[in-house]
Amino acid sequence: MKTLLLKKEEVSRLICMREVIGTVEDAYKAFNSNQVVQPGYIGIHLPSPRGEIDFKLGYYKPNEIISMKASSGGFINNLTAHGVPSGMGTILLFDARSCALICVMDGSLITGLRTGASGSISVKALARKKAKTITSIGTGNQARMQIRAINEIMKIEEIHAWDSNPDTLSKYKTDIESEFGIPVVMANSKKEAVAQADILITTTRGKGSLVEADWVKPGTHIVAIGTDQLGKQELDPEIFRNAKIVNDSIEQCIEKGETWHPLNKNIITKYDIHGEIGEILLGKKPGRENDNEITIFDSTGMAIQDNTTSARIYQNAIERKVGTFFEFL
Missing domain, CATH: 3.40.50.720 (NAD(P)-binding Rossmann-like Domain)
Structure with missing residues (x-):
């Protein structure tokens, strides 16, 4: 099988704020309709001046997708010391029917968008x-x-x-x-x-x-x-x-x-x-x-917000032929 890779710039072209508002509304309704499995998220606080990294995992039954997001923030010296942003995110999507990895995408924009929504x-x-x-x-x-x-x-x-x-x-x-x-x-x-x-x-x-x-x-x-x-x-x-x-x-x-x-x-x-x-x-x-x-x-x-939003981005990418497929296995 092949896995789709979506970079930050590609993610930004695949969804707009109005669409994100819709996906987050779907997430909230699903959460209170027994359609979601969402374990408590975990976080690791790293020694100062570093920040924290959180891990959120969710399964949305209707779309049969499991999402896992790693999101970091508060790394105030990152730009000067490492040449990367102070906060970053990565999302993995798995087909829940097989647990095969179907997509790896930048998650930093998604966190900002779905939180705004x-x-x-x-x-x-x-x-x-x-x-x-x-x-x-x-x-x-x-x-x-x-x-x-x-x-x-x-x-x-x-x-x-x-x-x-x-x-x-x-x-x-x-x-x-x-x-x-x-x-x-x-x-x-x-x-x-x-x-x-x-x-x-x-x-x-x-x-x-x-x-x-x-x-x-x-x-x-x-x-x-x-x-x-x-x-x-x-x-x-x-x-x-x-x-x-x-x-x-x-x-x-x-x-x-x-x-x-x-x-x-x-x-x-x-x-x-x-x-x-x-x-x-x-x-x-x-x-x-x-x-x-x-x-x-x-x-x-919540993880389900990341799930419904990233799943929509994945669907849009497939329809619009955006991204790069690679052989993971």
């Missing part, structure tokens, strides 16, 4: 219908990806942004205004930025509370992206006390996500978690129920 899906389900102003705490690559995805499903009138690095913040303003024509206000403080938010996005690799509870106005929808391992944190746990809490995977979020912090401090119990995003998409549980409630989407990222 997850935020936009939560906005559709949980943000106020009249939401128009976004605040971004953190202005790196994933902050940009969130805007790309949310811009597909709503009209963003203004973005307020804060970053600990003024140069990064200034570049974010230039890039976003150039790409989308959306005005970006560079906030003087986190508090100032959060106070403006209809939708609050946090995409840092923070290890402490960045957003305080009394800064968040009623009706805000929070997209919490940055916490996917123990030790990371972006939100004051008190924000969870009176909020509607939605996880991508409750099992993951109570162990490694932002939801762990209020649980650990006994601010909430597991029974205070409203549910998983897939349950809302399937109509099993309600989304936003009034304009005053604070909603939180805690996303740790």
Whole structure:
């Protein structure tokens, strides 16, 4: 048999953000429809100044594909020391009927795309219908990806942004205004930025509370992206006390996500978690129920998102005759 190799540039030509939003919606619905086998993911933290590498494995019964992704991040010296990016990803696809390796593809773009798509899906389900102003705490690559995805499903009138690095913040303003024509206000403080938010996005690799509870106005929808391992944190746990809490995977979020912090401090119990995003998409549980409630989407990222997205890319590659086949066996 032959295995298909897809390089980063080829992957970028094989899928668009709107299509990714669809594949991630499929993933969330499948997860809550008993169509997924998804073991807990594992991570290895390497000595400083290196970062971490995570491994996520998933099986999607309808497409009979098993995916395995290795994704690294936080290797701040990579470019100068090794000539490679600070974060990288690789995805392997196996035919579940035989477990033969059918595709090897770059996974760095997929991680960014599907994570951005997850935020936009939560906005559709949980943000106020009249939401128009976004605040971004953190202005790196994933902050940009969130805007790309949310811009597909709503009209963003203004973005307020804060970053600990003024140069990064200034570049974010230039890039976003150039790409989308959306005005970006560079906030003087986190508090100032959060106070403006209809939708609050946090995409840092923070290890402490960045957003305080009394800064968040009623009706805000929070997209919490940055916490996917123990030790990371972006939100004051008190924000969870009176909020509607939605996880991508409750099992993951109570162990490694932002939801762990209020649980650990006994601010909430597991029974205070409203549910998983897939349950809302399937109509099993309600989304936003009034304009005053604070909603939180805690996303740790799931293997099934990688599976449905990379499987679509693989299908597109076969149809368009993109990529290089090689004999693996």
